[in-house]
Amino acid sequence: xxxxxxxxxxxxxxxxxxxxxxxxxxxxxxxxxxxxxxxxxxxxxxxxxxxxxxxxxxxxxxxxxxxxxxxxxxxxxxxxxxxxxxxxxxxxxxxxxxxxxxxxxx
Amino acid sequence: xxxxxxxxxxxxxxxxxxxxxxxxxxxxxxxxxxxxxxxxxxxxxxxxxxxxxxxxxxxxxxxxxxxxxxxxxxxxxxxxxxxxxxxxxxxxxxxxxxxxxxxxxxxxxxxxxxxxxxxxxxxxxxxxxxxxxxxxxxxxxxxxxxxxxxxxxxxxxxxxxxxxxxxxxxxxxxxxxxxxxxxxxxxxxxxxxxxxxxxxxxxxxxxxxxxxxxxxxxxxxxxxxxxxxxxxxxxxxxxxxxxxxxxxxxxxxxxxxxxxxxxxxxxxxxxxxxxxxxxxxxxxxxxxxxxxxxxxxxxxxxxxxxxxxxxxxxxxxxxxxxxxxxxxxxxxxxxxxxxxxx
Numbered sequence: 001x002x003x004x005x006x007x008x009x010x011x012x013x014x015x016x017x018x019x020x021x022x023x024x025x026x027x028x029x030x031x032x033x034x035x036x037x038x039x040x041x042x043x044x045x046x047x048x049x050x051x052x053x054x055x056x057x058x059x060x061x062x063x064x065x066x067x068x069x070x071x072x073x074x075x076x077x078x079x080x081x082x083x084x085x086x087x088x089x090x091x092x093x094x095x096x097x098x099x100x101x102x103x104x105x106x
Numbered sequence: 107x108x109x110x111x112x113x114x115x116x117x118x119x120x121x122x123x124x125x126x127x128x129x130x131x132x133x134x135x136x137x138x139x140x141x142x143x144x145x146x147x148x149x150x151x152x153x154x155x156x157x158x159x160x161x162x163x164x165x166x167x168x169x170x171x172x173x174x175x176x177x178x179x180x181x182x183x184x185x186x187x188x189x190x191x192x193x194x195x196x197x198x199x200x201x202x203x204x205x206x207x208x209x210x211x212x213x214x215x216x217x218x219x220x221x222x223x224x225x226x227x228x229x230x231x232x233x234x235x236x237x238x239x240x241x242x243x244x245x246x247x248x249x250x251x252x253x254x255x256x257x258x259x260x261x262x263x264x265x266x267x268x269x270x271x272x273x274x275x276x277x278x279x280x281x282x283x284x285x286x287x288x289x290x291x292x293x294x295x296x297x298x299x300x301x302x303x304x305x306x307x308x309x310x311x312x313x314x315x316x317x318x319x320x321x322x323x324x325x326x327x328x329x330x331x332x333x334x335x336x337x338x339x340x341x342x343x344x345x346x347x348x349x350x351x352x353x354x355x356x357x358x359x360x361x362x363x364x365x366x367x368x369x370x371x372x373x374x375x376x377x378x379x380x381x382x383x384x385x386x387x388x389x390x391x392x393x394x395x396x397x398x399x400x401x402x403x404x405x406x407x408x409x410x411x412x413x414x415x416x417x418x419x420x421x422x423x424x425x426x427x428x429x430x431x432x433x434x435x436x437x438x439x440x441x442x443x444x445x446x447x448x
Contacts, residue, residue, distance in 0.1 A: 039227070039359060040150075043158040047356075070296040073268050074356040076236040078291055078320070080339075104236060 025086035035101030054098035116218035121149020123394030123409030124224035130417035132185030148175030204389025227359035247331035267354035273297035382419035
């Protein structure tokens, strides 16, 4: 179980608890976090669950896989700390993770 | 305008639910034409996740999106459906009771006794990059597809993206364009390695430009582009002179013209009854992800069920004088004959 903080484009913060093994995207969708669309349902096939990982967490969260990098090409305003939240699996280590959502998805 | 294609049923959307509907309609002797905006059959299964697994098709523990599409095509083969790909239905007009005139953006016209909307999340359309003011240049300087190459002769073209579309058009337009600049957010391309190699050779020979970064703004006036502002990965700003921009950012699902088809909508979905999955317009049905009703689940298996019930009611419109006797494929010799197995 980990507390994950989502900061939307206007700066509003929402916090949800996500169980280990689920993805950050799944936790966001289950809790109706705005700014995450996940059009493809978590198949790493659409880039509509794009988030920016807080700088303090980048190392722990890690870098995107080559397949995820390819999908990120379809994202908008992609930055060095961009990830697809469907590819971040929650573990105890990620308790307190802060991600922000872009101005818009696809 | 060529003559209208007459059919019992016109299905809009060739995803899994549209395909299985062909089977259920075929068992009841109804002929089907399908229209889909994609250039391939299979809808989201083929476009979004051809290689990804599906685990919840009854009786099939594991299948990929493409695998399911292929199996469905095999299953409906006996019924000989006709596919009209790369076409989008623009309008549906009621001309009889029930009879519909359906027109596509390719100028094709159908006359169908029954229309089935199985359009999933809507139509796949090119993604618009989040560049402020880009709308003002669309259709004059910014294009999301190349329909006629000649249009781009002697142009100063900026192509944005790193996939096959971006690379293919870079290579194809290069001989006729004045100058081509390819812009991608990283120096790594998901396009076919052979095309990437060709592009790199052209760059090395000074015949085109490759830039790394993202477009942040456009310059120009009255729809005529003169340049694009570029933010490099080092955050340095620069300008790329161009009179034409071709962004290739993949496809996204948009509801599209469904809103103009005369059926009621509720939160971008089509409300239907759960006895026949018919819309508020008699003779127009909606099945699969695009419909809504109390308890709706967006599952492929739900769409299959919806198609089976839809076919029962459709039969009444197509064969008003025939009584429908319910039969099983396992035991009915007449159904087996239609399937070509007896």
